[in-house]
Amino acid sequence: MSEVVVGHDHHDDxxxxxxxxxxxxxxxxxTNHKDIGTLYLWFSFAMFLIGGCxxxxxxxxLFEPGLQFVDPEFFNQMTTxxxxxxxxxxxxxxxVGLANWLIPMQLGAPDMAxxxxxxxxxxxxxxxxxxxxxxxxxxxxxxxxxWTFYAPLSTTYAPDSVTFFIFAVHMMxxxxxxxxxxIIATILNMRAPGMTFMKMPLFCWTWLxxxxxxxxxxxxxxxxxxMMLFDIHFGTSFFSAAGGGDPVMFQHIFWFFGHPEVYIxxxxxxxxxSAIIPTFARKPLFGYDSMVYATASIAFLxxxxxxxxxxxxxxxxxxxxxxxxxxxxxAVPTGVKVFNWVATMWQGSMTFETPMLFAIAFVVLFTxxxxxxxxxxxxxxxxxxxxxxxxxxxxxxxxxxxxxxxxIAAVYFWLPKWCGNMYDESLGKLHFWLSFVGVNVTFFxxxxxGLAGMPRRIPDYALQFADFNxxxxxxxxxxxxxxxxxxxxxxxxxxxxxxxxxxxxEGAHGLEWTIPSPAPYHTFTTPPVVSDSNAHN
Amino acid sequence: MxxxxxxxxxxxxxSSWYPVGIAAAVFCLILGLGNFLNDIKSxxxxxxxxxxxxxxxxxxxxxxxxxxxxxxxxxxxxxxQLKKSYVWGMGWFIFSEVMFFAAFFGALFYARVLAVSWLGxxxxxxxxxxxxxxxxxxxxxxxTNPNPELFPGPAENMQAPSTASAWAKYLPLWNTVILLSSSxxxxxxxxxxxxxxxxxxxxxxxxxxxxxxxxxxxQAEEYIHAYQELGLTLETGIYGSTFFILTGFHGFHVTLGTxxxxxxxYRVFRGHFNHExxxxxxAASWYxxxxxxxxxxxxxxxxxx
Ligand code: HEM
Ligand SMILES: [Cu+2]
Numbered sequence: 001m002s003e004v005v006v007g008h009d010h011h012d013d014x015x016x017x018x019x020x021x022x023x024x025x026x027x028x029x030x031t032n033h034k035d036i037g038t039l040y041l042w043f044s045f046a047m048f049l050i051g052g053c054x055x056x057x058x059x060x061x062l063f064e065p066g067l068q069f070v071d072p073e074f075f076n077q078m079t080t081x082x083x084x085x086x087x088x089x090x091x092x093x094x095x096v097g098l099a100n101w102l103i104p105m106q107l108g109a110p111d112m113a114x115x116x117x118x119x120x121x122x123x124x125x126x127x128x129x130x131x132x133x134x135x136x137x138x139x140x141x142x143x144x145x146x147w148t149f150y151a152p153l154s155t156t157y158a159p160d161s162v163t164f165f166i167f168a169v170h171m172m173x174x175x176x177x178x179x180x181x182x183i184i185a186t187i188l189n190m191r192a193p194g195m196t197f198m199k200m201p202l203f204c205w206t207w208l209x210x211x212x213x214x215x216x217x218x219x220x221x222x223x224x225x226x227m228m229l230f231d232i233h234f235g236t237s238f239f240s241a242a243g244g245g246d247p248v249m250f251q252h253i254f255w256f257f258g259h260p261e262v263y264i265x266x267x268x269x270x271x272x273x274s275a276i277i278p279t280f281a282r283k284p285l286f287g288y289d290s291m292v293y294a295t296a297s298i299a300f301l302x303x304x305x306x307x308x309x310x311x312x313x314x315x316x317x318x319x320x321x322x323x324x325x326x327x328x329x330x331a332v333p334t335g336v337k338v339f340n341w342v343a344t345m346w347q348g349s350m351t352f353e354t355p356m357l358f359a360i361a362f363v364v365l366f367t368x369x370x371x372x373x374x375x376x377x378x379x380x381x382x383x384x385x386x387x388x389x390x391x392x393x394x395x396x397x398x399x400x401x402x403x404x405x406x407x408i409a410a411v412y413f414w415l416p417k418w419c420g421n422m423y424d425e426s427l428g429k430l431h432f433w434l435s436f437v438g439v440n441v442t443f444f445x446x447x448x449x450g451l452a453g454m455p456r457r458i459p460d461y462a463l464q465f466a467d468f469n470x471x472x473x474x475x476x477x478x479x480x481x482x483x484x485x486x487x488x489x490x491x492x493x494x495x496x497x498x499x500x501x502x503x504x505x506e507g508a509h510g511l512e513w514t515i516p517s518p519a520p521y522h523t524f525t526t527p528p529v530v531s532d533s534n535a536h537n
Numbered sequence: 538m539x540x541x542x543x544x545x546x547x548x549x550x551x552s553s554w555y556p557v558g559i560a561a562a563v564f565c566l567i568l569g570l571g572n573f574l575n576d577i578k579s580x581x582x583x584x585x586x587x588x589x590x591x592x593x594x595x596x597x598x599x600x601x602x603x604x605x606x607x608x609x610x611x612x613x614x615x616x617x618q619l620k621k622s623y624v625w626g627m628g629w630f631i632f633s634e635v636m637f638f639a640a641f642f643g644a645l646f647y648a649r650v651l652a653v654s655w656l657g658x659x660x661x662x663x664x665x666x667x668x669x670x671x672x673x674x675x676x677x678x679x680x681t682n683p684n685p686e687l688f689p690g691p692a693e694n695m696q697a698p699s700t701a702s703a704w705a706k707y708l709p710l711w712n713t714v715i716l717l718s719s720s721x722x723x724x725x726x727x728x729x730x731x732x733x734x735x736x737x738x739x740x741x742x743x744x745x746x747x748x749x750x751x752x753x754x755x756q757a758e759e760y761i762h763a764y765q766e767l768g769l770t771l772e773t774g775i776y777g778s779t780f781f782i783l784t785g786f787h788g789f790h791v792t793l794g795t796x797x798x799x800x801x802x803y804r805v806f807r808g809h810f811n812h813e814x815x816x817x818x819x820a821a822s823w824y825x826x827x828x829x830x831x832x833x834x835x836x837x838x839x840x841x842x
Contacts, residue, residue, distance in 0.1 A: 021552055025552070026552070028554070028557050029552035029553055029554050029556075029557065030552050031549065031550050031551065031552050031553060032549075032552075109547070110546070110547050110549055111547070111549045113619075113622035113625070113626070114622055114623075114626055115549055115550055116550055116553050116555060116556050116602070117556070117626070119553070119556035119557065120555075120556035120557075120559055120560060123556055123557045123560035124560045124563065127560055127561070127563070127564040130564075131564070131567070131568065160575050160578070160579070163571045163574050163575050164568075164571045167567040167570070167571055170567070171563065171564075171567065174563075177630075177633050180629075181625075181626050181629045181630060181633075182626075184625060184629055185622045185625040185626050185629070186622075188625055189618060189621050189622050189625055190547070190618075190622075215629055215632055215633045215636070216632075216633075216636050217636070218633070218636075219633045219634070219635075219636035219637035219639075219640065220636055220637070220639065220640040220643075222637055222640070223637055223638075223639075223640025223641055223644075224640060226782075227640075227641075227644065227782065229574075230771065230778065230782060232578075233574045233577075233578060234771045234772075235770075235771055235772035236771050236772070236777070236778035236781075236782070237682070237688055237774050237775055237778055238644060238648075238775070238778050238779075238782075240687075240688075241652075241656060241666075241669070241683060242682065242683055242684035242687045242688055243682050243683070243684070243687065243688035243774040243775055243778070244648065244652070244653055244656065244679045244682050244683060244688070244774045244775030244776070245648060245652060245774075245775045245778065246647070246648065246651075246652035246655075246656075248652075249644060249647050249648065249652060252643075252647065253640060253643060253644065256643070314662055316660070316661055316662070317661075522549075525546060525547075525549075526546065
């Protein structure tokens with residue numbers, strides 16, 4: 001490991017590298033992967049709070065049956081924007097932020113491969129989301145057609161602001177594509193000598209595959225919104241049967257993007273959990289190779305399952321069967337992963353610091369989401385479940401205690417490396433328990449209301465669902481407000497936490513733990529030599 | 538000059554205002570375009586000022602940005618590893634473009650093979666079409682749309698003719714010839730660089746740019762013909778929709794490609810590129826070959842079959 005330290009000590013005599021610029025210029029013009037990572041993470045947190053407020057508007061309206069707080073038109077805008085902002089504004093940028101911070105440090109690279117483009121990928125986002133949020137204040141209101149924006153709701157019957165929504169999606173897509181190109185170029189080209197592919201930390205592997213998925217499907221989404229734009233403004237009839245097109249075609253194109261997209265939101269999470277569990281179980285990750293192959297097979301399968309979102313639109317029988325079996329097949333590589341995490345913990349000397357608590361909750365609750373997914377994959381059963389709260393429960397289990405918990409776990413895990421200080425462990429644990437309880441109280445009852453037939457995206461509901469909804473709303477407020485505690489813990493750690501050591505965690509392995517905390521502004525300007533001891537595990 | 542060096546350290550550029558400048562310019566373009574489109578739709582005149590300003594700003598910043606990249610390259614701070622990053626970057630960018638076109642080709646196949654025949658009453662899903670528009674006959678190109686009041690069909694289409702003499706006058710065929718030969722000329726330009734024949738580079742690259750321009754002129758000609766004589770427009774149903782979106786976005790990419798090649802040509806005149814360092818040119822030529830392949834697919838699936 002010593003050669004690593006020698007490697008990075010060289011950075012002072014490297015004349016074109018110095019510390020950060022002062023003031024706002026630092027953040028606007030930076031080409032530093034750590035600065036850009038920080039920007040992404042704070043941006044994502046801001047979006048998380050905004051999207052969270054929208055969720056609370058939704059849960060307030062659903063607290064009791066009847067229409068009380070907002071009118072249905074606005075309710076629809078809330079569900080739509082909540083989904084869009086959480087997916088594109090909170091979860092995805094958070095993972096890109098983590099990638100920026102971690103991938104160069106984990107690979108022993110001086111920075112991302114294309115630093116100026118890296119800055120561009122970030123700075124597009126505030127403009128894109130500024131534009132999208134501004135639609136809420138436009139005449140006729142913002143997007144109100146659901147985050148899946150099915151035609152013709154999003155074309156023929158859309159508010160005028162849909163034009164800006166379309167352009168905002170174009171911009172987000174451009175940002176994701178550039179970010180992914182950067183990540184792929186970094187991983188393929190910037191690994192330190194000795195950092196072979198099969199020595200890379202899993203976070204790099206999962207991001208490599210995620211970036212590939214992003215480059216493959218974001219352009220398809222761009223194509224879909226472009227066709228919408230043409231249908232709306234130039235009189236084409238892609239999604240209009242009257243002109244020989246087909247609204248169902250929109251759904252096919254959307255979900256060809258949309259299903260890989262849900263894996264885009266979970267694969268990096270797999271990488272994070274695969275870093276945290278071995279650290280606190282003090283054992284190497286069980287089945288590293290199989291983790292890599294499982295990730296790759298999930299990515300491949302994610303391209304051939306999309307129509308499981310469309311079982312009820314009327315598809316030929318052969319199609320229904322194909323998509324049912326291919327969907328179920330994804331459970332196999334997913335199962336491999338869950339097995340490996342559990343096997344890693346098996347007989348480990350475990351301790352339960354906050355990141356580990358979130359990681360364990362991830363394994364358990366994500367698996368539950370996977371099981372409800374399997375139920376939904378059964379075509380005839382999905383006829384019943386489709387568009388009910390059961391689907392809402394399913395995807396919130398995989399996204400909130402799944403993707404989001406992994407992001408929170410990652411922040412607790414790497415924060416000491418980023419800012420040089422430890423967070424307050426007891427407050428962290430408190431945050432965990434509040435979130436854990438909150439998430440289950442919110443989403444578990446939705447399985448029941450869904451199975452009993454409560455439709456999603458509806459501001460009012462039959463009296464029989466009243467109890468479950470009230471519980472759900474209470475859980476949502478608990479969960480939502482606990483996240484303010486998270487913000488407090490993070491800021492407190494940055495400003496006045498106990499100084500962290502370089503290795504931070506007793507069981508931590510990997511290049512990022514060989515440099516001091518906080519990580520210097522430039523790391524590995526001269527590549528380290530990677531020995532087996534600081535490779536993955 | 539470039540590449541004689543071997544710089545051990547990967548070059549990480551200083552902070553730079555270009556990216557955030559581009560982001561702001563794109564925002565300006567898009568805000569202007571959105572307002573313009575919405576204004577037109579609600580019967581206003583629409584002003585393109587803001588979007589054109591945005592476009593101008595984008596080009597201005599790109600001018601500085603690429604200027605800087607070229608200077609960095611010529612000054613030798615760029616090592617082989619960084620060049621490889623550019624290679625990967627361009628390669629994956631082209632892959633993203635492939636997927637963008639894949640969306641439109643997907644729409645074309647779906648409409649042709651599935652949607653139109655269902656609308657015509659075929660297959661298990663035919664019942665809806667049968668009920669809604671019993672008159673509708675499934676055919677490709679669709680000349681009479683399911684609802685001809687809403688979407689009057691085209692008078693004629695662009696499908697390839699059946700007689701040999703008509704083929705000789707068939708514009709898309711000539712466009713294919715032009716684009717395929719331009720792929721060859723750009724390849725010749727590349728060989729000329731590799732053999733350090735400066736004169737030949739200028740000739741072949743200039744010829745490529747010229748062929749690109751001719752293609753664009755002919756394409757414009759074809760569109761005018763379609764709009765004015767064939768009654769084939771964006772509004773004439775699914776055939777016109779897929780035809781124009783595919784050929785239109787392809788034409789847009791040819792425009793970009795021609796522009797990039799023209800910049801390369803200018804750089805050749807400035808003495809840039811040599812036999813071992815010409816990635817700026819190679820990237821442009823990859824892009825050009827890609828645009829060419831898309832055209833071949835278009836020619837088969839949009840025009841011939
Ligand atoms: C074993 C793995 C999984 C299976 C078998 C599965 C299956 C399904 C099925 C069949 C549906 C459609 C339900 C319907 O609309 O009737 C669905 C919806 C959904 N799933 Fe999954 N899923 C799995 C994992 C995931 C993961 C990992 C994520 C995200 C991280 C995810 C996110 C979603 C979302 C967002 C929706 C709803 C989309 C919408 O209609 O708004 N799923 N899932
Ligand atoms: Cu799916």
